[in-house]
Amino acid sequence: MDTEAQHMExxxxxxxxxxxxxxxxxxxxxxxxxxxxxxxxTVFLGMLCTVALLLFSAFVLQPFxxxxxxxxxxxxxxxxxxxxxxxxRFGSAPRRGDVVVFDGTGxxxxxxxxxxxxxxxxxxxxxxxxxLVEPAGSDFxxxxxxxxxxxxxxxxxxxxxxVNGAPVDEEYLHPGDHPSDVSFDIxxxxxxxxxxxxxxxxxxxxxxxxxxxxxGMVPVERVIGRVDWLGWPLGRLGSLEGTDAFTGIRPAxxxxx
Numbered sequence: 285m286d287t288e289a290q291h292m293e294x295x296x297x298x299x300x301x302x303x304x305x306x307x308x309x310x311x312x313x314x315x316x317x318x319x320x321x322x323x324x325x326t327v328f329l330g331m332l333c334t335v336a337l338l339l340f341s342a343f344v345l346q347p348f349x350x351x352x353x354x355x356x357x358x359x360x361x362x363x364x365x366x367x368x369x370x371x372x373r374f375g376s377a378p379r380r381g382d383v384v385v386f387d388g389t390g391x392x393x394x395x396x397x398x399x400x401x402x403x404x405x406x407x408x409x410x411x412x413x414x415x416l417v418e419p420a421g422s423d424f425x426x427x428x429x430x431x432x433x434x435x436x437x438x439x440x441x442x443x444x445x446x447v448n449g450a451p452v453d454e455e456y457l458h459p460g461d462h463p464s465d466v467s468f469d470i471x472x473x474x475x476x477x478x479x480x481x482x483x484x485x486x487x488x489x490x491x492x493x494x495x496x497x498x499x500g501m502v503p504v505e506r507v508i509g510r511v512d513w514l515g516w517p518l519g520r521l522g523s524l525e526g527t528d529a530f531t532g533i534r535p536a537x538x539x540x541x
Contacts, residue, residue, distance in 0.1 A: 344369055346508070347515060348385055348425065354481035354488070355425055356458050358383065358524070364516035365425075365524070371510035378477055378504060380447065380530035382428045383511040386479070389422045391502045392493060425511065426489055427456070430478030432504075433536035435471050438464040447533050454529050458483040466491050471536075476501035 350363040359365065367385045378384055389395055430436040430447060437446040444451040445463045454463060461484045468491060472478050479502055481487025493500030514520045 342369075346385075348423075348511070350425065353486050354483050355383070355427070356483040356486070358427075358456055358482045359425065359511075359514075362517075363514060363520070365511045366513040366515050367509035368512040369509040371512070372504075372507060378428045378431065378507055378510070380428055380431060380434075380533060381527045383425065383524060384428060384479075385423060385425045385508045385511060386477075386502055387422055387506045387508060388424045388502065389506070391498045391500060391506070392424055392488075393422050423508070424479075426479035426481050426487070428477050429480045429490075430470075430472040432472055432474035432476055434478070435469070435536060436478050437469045438467055447530065448536050450533050452529050452533070454482075454527075456482050456527055456529070458485070461485050464491060468494060470494070470499065472501060475504050477504060477507070478502075 346367045346369060348365050348367050350359045350361055350365065353361050372378060429445065429452075434447055435449070439462075440446050440451055442451070443462055444453065446452065452463075457463065464480075464484055470478065478490050478500070480489045480491070490500030490502070511524055513523050
């Protein structure tokens with residue numbers, strides 16, 4: 285009787301312990317996959333967000349880091365602007381006074397053969413498209429001063445630019461700057477743009493490429509987008525102020541109508 289009672293006690297005491305150990309093992313086994321799924325999901329969501337940002341930047345709105353002072357005081361070194369890539373996608377064209385980002389290949393810089401570190405170029409392009417690093421050396425930001433057909437002359441007797449015979453009072457110029465220290469009289473070909481920086485004494489623009497192939501004129505299809513907003517620093521956050529300097533300028537063919 286005593287021996288049988290001892291066996292029964294051992295059976296009762298061992299049952300819950302084995303069950304508890306098995307439950308602990310099963311709980312431990314279930315927790316590990318749950319943790320792995322959560323980590324994998326986090327990585328996947330991060331990659332998905334990055335791809336979405338790159339696509340949004342490529343086709344809709346691209347941050348652009350201002351690398352130089354050629355557009356002061358409108359844009360300052362280190363500003364991050366937002367470039368509207370849809371501005372000219374649906375029949376609209378760049379207008380006089382617009383501040384635009386464009387690819388200067390073939391107009392501001394010579395075309396070069398492709399080569400170098402393709403992976404490095406790809407990573408730099410992705411970072412630049414998010415406004416994290418300076419843009420490629422062929423990307424510029426300037427103001428549109430003349431469009432196809434315009435005659436742009438510098439300067440009249442009061443030292444002002446003339447577009448199609450009308451003087452332009454450029455209130456956006458850097459304090460102390462003249463409209464241009466270089467005289468010119470050009471007619472912009474159709475489908476091209478005459479570009480100038482607001483800090484005229486510190487801007488290499490269409491004036492500097494007059495004697496080169498293309499004459500400093502930028503093809504419209506090379507325009508990446510229009511600068512519509514300032515995104516950084518926070519103290520300057522908001523839409524880019526427009527200009528009335530070109531209001532009332534008649535089209536170039538108005539005199540022939």
